[in-house]
Amino acid sequence: MMSLLGIGVVVAGLATRLNPVLVVTAAALVTGLGGGMDLFQVVSALGKGFNDARFVSVAFLVLPVIGLSERAGLQARARTLIGGLRQVTVGRLLLAYLAVRQLSAALGLLSLGGQANMVRPLLAPMAEAEEESKRGALSNARRSLIRAHAAAVDNIGAFFGEDIFIALGSVLLVTAVLRQNHLAADPLRVALWASPTAIAAFVIHAIRLLRLDAALARDGGAR
Amino acid sequence: MIGVGVAYALAGVVFAAIALFSVLDRANPKRWNNAAFWGLFALSFLAGGRLGDFANGLIVIALALIGGLGGLGVSHPATTSPEEREASAARLGGRLFVPILVIPACALAGTLLFKGVKIGGAPLVDPAQVTVIATAVGVVAALVLALALFRPPLAAAPQEARRLMDSVGWAAILPQLLAALGAVFALAGVGTAIGRLLDAWLPMDGRLMAVAAYCLGMTLFTMIMGNAFAAFPVMTAGVGAPLIVGRFGGDPAVMGAMGMLAGYCGTLMTPMAAHNIVPAALLELPSGAVIRAQAPTALMVAAANIVLMYLLVFR
Numbered sequence: 001m002m003s004l005l006g007i008g009v010v011v012a013g014l015a016t017r018l019n020p021v022l023v024v025t026a027a028a029l030v031t032g033l034g035g036g037m038d039l040f041q042v043v044s045a046l047g048k049g050f051n052d053a054r055f056v057s058v059a060f061l062v063l064p065v066i067g068l069s070e071r072a073g074l075q076a077r078a079r080t081l082i083g084g085l086r087q088v089t090v091g092r093l094l095l096a097y098l099a100v101r102q103l104s105a106a107l108g109l110l111s112l113g114g115q116a117n118m119v120r121p122l123l124a125p126m127a128e129a130e131e132e133s134k135r136g137a138l139s140n141a142r143r144s145l146i147r148a149h150a151a152a153v154d155n156i157g158a159f160f161g162e163d164i165f166i167a168l169g170s171v172l173l174v175t176a177v178l179r180q181n182h183l184a185a186d187p188l189r190v191a192l193w194a195s196p197t198a199i200a201a202f203v204i205h206a207i208r209l210l211r212l213d214a215a216l217a218r219d220g221g222a223r
Numbered sequence: 224m225i226g227v228g229v230a231y232a233l234a235g236v237v238f239a240a241i242a243l244f245s246v247l248d249r250a251n252p253k254r255w256n257n258a259a260f261w262g263l264f265a266l267s268f269l270a271g272g273r274l275g276d277f278a279n280g281l282i283v284i285a286l287a288l289i290g291g292l293g294g295l296g297v298s299h300p301a302t303t304s305p306e307e308r309e310a311s312a313a314r315l316g317g318r319l320f321v322p323i324l325v326i327p328a329c330a331l332a333g334t335l336l337f338k339g340v341k342i343g344g345a346p347l348v349d350p351a352q353v354t355v356i357a358t359a360v361g362v363v364a365a366l367v368l369a370l371a372l373f374r375p376p377l378a379a380a381p382q383e384a385r386r387l388m389d390s391v392g393w394a395a396i397l398p399q400l401l402a403a404l405g406a407v408f409a410l411a412g413v414g415t416a417i418g419r420l421l422d423a424w425l426p427m428d429g430r431l432m433a434v435a436a437y438c439l440g441m442t443l444f445t446m447i448m449g450n451a452f453a454a455f456p457v458m459t460a461g462v463g464a465p466l467i468v469g470r471f472g473g474d475p476a477v478m479g480a481m482g483m484l485a486g487y488c489g490t491l492m493t494p495m496a497a498h499n500i501v502p503a504a505l506l507e508l509p510s511g512a513v514i515r516a517q518a519p520t521a522l523m524v525a526a527a528n529i530v531l532m533y534l535l536v537f538r
Contacts, residue, residue, distance in 0.1 A: 007447060011447060019393065043277055045406060054268060060234065064237060064380045066323065071375060076305075109330075119506070152516040155499075156517065159491070173483075174483055178459070186476065200528070
């Protein structure tokens with residue numbers, strides 16, 4: 001039961017708004033020590049876990065390319081591209097991205113989107129430019145709201161798309177954990193049964209995005 | 224066989240370059256912190272496989288102390304002005320999109336093509352890590368194209384990478400750190416402890432109760448762990464497998480698929496998840512802005528998910 005102390009460390013850390021990196025490291029040490037490991041074993045387990053997960057940070061490799069493209073005017077170009085389209089609204093633009101992101105993730109193409117390689121250089125500037133072309137300069141609050149929604153569609157599309165694809169981490173982890181518990185499950189069926197909730201997520205977020213348009217029009221007033 | 228080590232070596236070189244340029248940045252009062260942080264991160268990528276688990280663990284602790292206590296400075300390397308960017312965008316036009324679109328194109332093509340390539344019966348590229356390796360190849364191709372098309376000064380690539388990496392800051396190590404926390408939880412037997420606790424204290428006498436406990440447990444525990452993958456083994460061993468499947472005869476595939484999605488709803492709402500911290504840093508948003516945009520959707524989907532699991536898992 002002493003191994004549960006680490007959970008308490010995380011909750012206390014969250015409540016006091018300590019730096020998450022410190023909180024997670026402290027929680028790992030407390031959990032291991034509480035679970036009966038000695039300090040050498042805990043530090044080694046932490047190091048092994050960190051080292052085995054290096055593949056998740058390979059995503060940062062795109063940053064030099066993004067930086068060079070931004071330096072050469074990528075965001076400015078993305079803004080001009082979207083500014084000329086009359087039928088587009090912030091909500092519809094984000095809805096289109098959500099659909100493409102969710103479908104491509106469902107086909108296993110998670111690397112097509114992402115916060116560093118799509119949202120920051122393209123989606124967020126396009127959404128801002130769209131709103132500026134309709135209602136003029138943005139206040140900081142409106143700019144933050146639009147950017148936050150651009151980040152949100154990328155997360156939501158990826159999360160509720162990837163679990164439909166059988167060869168991605170999510171489905172593989174589900175079947176592996178079920179096997180550890182002596183339960184058999186076909187990966188195809190796991191992927192299939194993720195789809196009702198995935199569809200519900202798309203519908204719910206689509207409605208919210210269209211309501212975002214209404215909220216932007218109401219608060220900003222048409223020019 | 225080409226393994227994932229190629230991608231790690233490339234990442235190590237990028238982080239090492241960022242560390243080097245951090246040392247030279249006299250305008251950053253915390254430049255030694257930045258240099259030590261990115262230098263240690265580079266070391267982990269360049270030599271993590273040879274250092275041994277304990278040394279890697281010491282690197283993790285050092286990174287956490289530098290990033291969490293000492294703090295990193297945000298650098299402002301020289302870049303182009305908004306006017307220069309407008310002019311450059313007008314001149315380059317659609318060519319601006321080429322490098323960033325080359326990366327996903329390579330990732331896609333590599334994932335499809337590398338799997339079939341064999342030399343002497345052995346696969347040329349490690350089949351388990353094809354996408355990561357193909358992405359690294361795409362990055363190199365995109366970098367060459369960007370240098371050829373945009374003709375920036377030579378130091379621009381590492382300096383622009385440093386500008387973006389410093390805006391992410393300590394959050395850069397959080398995804399890996401959360402995965403490591405999950406590994407420690409598994410070794411320390413946290414899952415069985417939680418299972419025993421819930422079994423002793425919660426009245427699990429109805430199907431709806433069991434489904435709600437499993438799904439809410441997944442959502443809440445994911446919010447604590449910052450990661451649904453770390454919560455899933457714990458809640459499934461503790462509640463899902465013994466109760467939903469064992470006692471009430473539910474379908475394991477339905478339970479597993481929807482249980483994981485209950486966790487994803489938690490990820491959308493937690494300040495512990497890199498998915499929320501990294502975009503807030505990249506888009507210069509106040510902390511919590513991304514979570515506020517996501518939370519209403521997450522709550523509605525979490526509720527729909529409980530209803531759907533109750534209706535579908537016992538068919």
